[in-house]
Amino acid sequence: MISPEYCLLMARYNRWQNAELLKSLESMTDADLRADRGAFFGSIFRTVNHLLWGDTLWISRFDGGMGPAETDLTKTDTTDTTKTLAEWSTERFRTDARFVAWAKGVTHLDLTGDLTWFSGAIQADISKPRAMCVVQMFNHQTHHRGQVHAMLGAADAPMYTTDIPFLPE
Template sequence: MTDAIRFIRKLAFANMLANDRLHEAISLLEPGEFEAPRTSFFPSLVATLNHILIVDWFYIDALEGGTLGPKAWEEEIPFPNPKELRNAQRTSDRRLLTFCQSLRGEDTARPVHIHRAGRIQVERTDDVLSHLFQHQTHHRGQAHAMLAGTSIKPPQIDEFIVADDAASRADAMQRLGLTEAEVMQLDS
């Protein structure tokens, strides 16, 4: 496995772990806090986290060769319920991880056809993945900041997936059914 592929796969694991930890905190909110108006790019936790998921659908579909395009945005908040949203995000994260695990060195330069309104954008696979991971991180940070105004302490979500962090990620690893060997790519 090339270092680039290993890096992409580790980003997919980090993304999954951060989303799980964020959604775990969301599951502990008092009634009304998930939907409550907040100051950020999107006006609430429910809007922010649904946006993350919708953009995941858009880009993961394109990476897989699909044509979903702008249809991804047909429903602004497809999951108003935090438990259903968490399950949908977990499914999306697994889909992204599976895609990243299927990559081989030559695949990173493969063109991705992104169906936009009225045009098709063509980008490299590694560039689309880089953008998708950055998008997730950006909006997770906003949700993290919004949590500071709730009854729940914002969780640690900036793990770098290094060996020394193993003990601190054990909770999320257990919830997700992941092993250290998978995350650290010891079997590859």
């Protein structure tokens, strides 16, 4: 299904996209970042916080490091991970480095078998193929960054390319 090379490519892509995203976020006022833009999580800032929360949760399932507690997600706010853009930027940088470090060590064996975890979304244990879960982790990032990219465009913030072929070496 996927390979270690795919994991490294996507981890590098994620880091690059988040660095480009930060440039756009830094051009905006705090009020603009927090304005309700009609998206699923409301604002740009709430959406990037949810993305950071989800990334930390998913990578903890693969690298065994710290992640947010898996509680009842119907009662947990996943959009208040950080309080300021500076704090978000610091945590984003750390998390992106964590993704790349994990991906550099991934082997074909790491992508086989099932991953089992307690799902806060359904309040039960769940098992799914590890490779599929890795794809989900990277797909979740792309999905929410796409939402943010659309909100940035609507807010006349600086835009950037999202195309993988332009990923810097």
